[in-house]
Amino acid sequence: MGEEAGGYDFDFGGGGGGYGGYDGRVTEWETGLPGCDELTPLSQPLVPPGLAAAFRIPPEPGRTLLDVHHASSATVSRLRSASSGNGHAGTGANGASFPSFPGKGAAAGDDSGNRDNNSAESAGEKSAAAKRARLVWTPQLHKRFVEVVAHLGIKSAVPKTIMQLMNVEGLTRENVARHLQKYRLYVKRMQGLSNEGPSASDHIFASTPVPPSLREPQVPHAAAMAPAMYHHHPAPMGGVAAGHGGYYQQQHSGHAVYNGYGGHGHGGGVSSYPHYHHGDQ
DNA sequence: TAACTAATAT
DNA sequence: AATATTAGTT
Numbered sequence: 482m483g484e485e486a487g488g489y490d491f492d493f494g495g496g497g498g499g500y501g502g503y504d505g506r507v508t509e510w511e512t513g514l515p516g517c518d519e520l521t522p523l524s525q526p527l528v529p530p531g532l533a534a535a536f537r538i539p540p541e542p543g544r545t546l547l548d549v550h551h552a553s554s555a556t557v558s559r560l561r562s563a564s565s566g567n568g569h570a571g572t573g574a575n576g577a578s579f580p581s582f583p584g585k586g587a588a589a590g591d592d593s594g595n596r597d598n599n600s601a602e603s604a605g606e607k608s609a610a611a612k613r614a615r616l617v618w619t620p621q622l623h624k625r626f627v628e629v630v631a632h633l634g635i636k637s638a639v640p641k642t643i644m645q646l647m648n649v650e651g652l653t654r655e656n657v658a659r660h661l662q663k664y665r666l667y668v669k670r671m672q673g674l675s676n677e678g679p680s681a682s683d684h685i686f687a688s689t690p691v692p693p694s695l696r697e698p699q700v701p702h703a704a705a706m707a708p709a710m711y712h713h714h715p716a717p718m719g720g721v722a723a724g725h726g727g728y729y730q731q732q733h734s735g736h737a738v739y740n741g742y743g744g745h746g747h748g749g750g751v752s753s754y755p756h757y758h759h760g761d762q
Numbered sequence: 763t764a765a766c767t768a769a770t771a772t
Numbered sequence: 773a774a775t776a777t778t779a780g781t782t
Contacts, residue, residue: 615775639766654765659775662767682773 614739616656620688622649622738626660631692651737668695 618626629646630638640658647657667686671679679687 618774641765655776658766659777662769663774665767685774 616652617738617740618660618685619738620685622652623660623685624689625649626657626664627689627692627695630661630664631694635695649735649737651739656737667691672696 625647626643629643633642633646638661640654640661643661644652644654644657664686667683668691671691
């Protein structure tokens with residue numbers, strides 16, 4: 482089913498670790514569960530179009546990723562209110578963690594640990610306007626960002642939508658907007674240099690290749706297009722050129738990583754765990 | 763008004 | 773350099 486042609490796959494946390502003390506995740510619970518690669522992307526209908534047509538099954542149009550997101554949010558809030566006595570969210574084995582981050586979003590990255598658990602707001606600046614710590618765009622987070630942007634297409638890739646589709650807890654629209662601004666500049670710069678040459682300075686951006694669909698002026702070859710693109714769906718998955726299958730929900734625990742500084746180890750091992758950076762820069 | 767974007771600041 | 777903040781548009 483989900484053949485990944487595009488090569489955009491989520492790397493799972495440990496390559497088959499099994500240790501319990503990773504980041505609070507109980508890995509035993511995860512063993513045996515299908516990996517991200519094995520799951521059907523949300524962007525794909527469960528019933529292939531052809532098959533559906535053959536059996537006169539009406540297409541399932543309504544289920545867009547946004548719908549899924551909304552449903553998910555509803556479920557989460559329901560769960561929240563249901564478990565009133567339970568003050569602690571903690572990091573669940575999968576994405577079951579929703580630390581209320583009213584003041585300051587804490588979070589852990591996929592394979593990083595968020596064991597810090599400073600339930601006590603250390604510096605005591607919790608009262609009024611509590612400033613959020615700086616968001617660190619880890620390679621994983623950026624990857625998700627890129628995938629969503631790619632699937633939205635340049636046209637509709639705007640902060641709000643991107644944020645919603647990324648579905649990363651603690652990630653705000655403004656976070657996305659800032660990153661998007663930078664990313665657009667990066668893409669433009671790269672187009673200028675035509676081929677090759679991710680500068681060493683752009684580590685984060687270079688960590689995930691810019692999808693071809695985002696390189697807008699691909700010299701419009703009117704031909705070479707598949708004769709009939711199945712129905713044109715406006716919103717999501719608008720300009721996805723037959724390449725990649727999509728993004729998944731909650732693949733990496735879906736938490737934004739905040740940090741005081743960019744301690745992102747590269748190459749997958751994001752060893753940064755959340756510690757706050759208070760006070761001045 | 764809210765959201766997007768560009769410019770500027772830390 | 774990486775994010776935040778501000779400000780100007782739509």
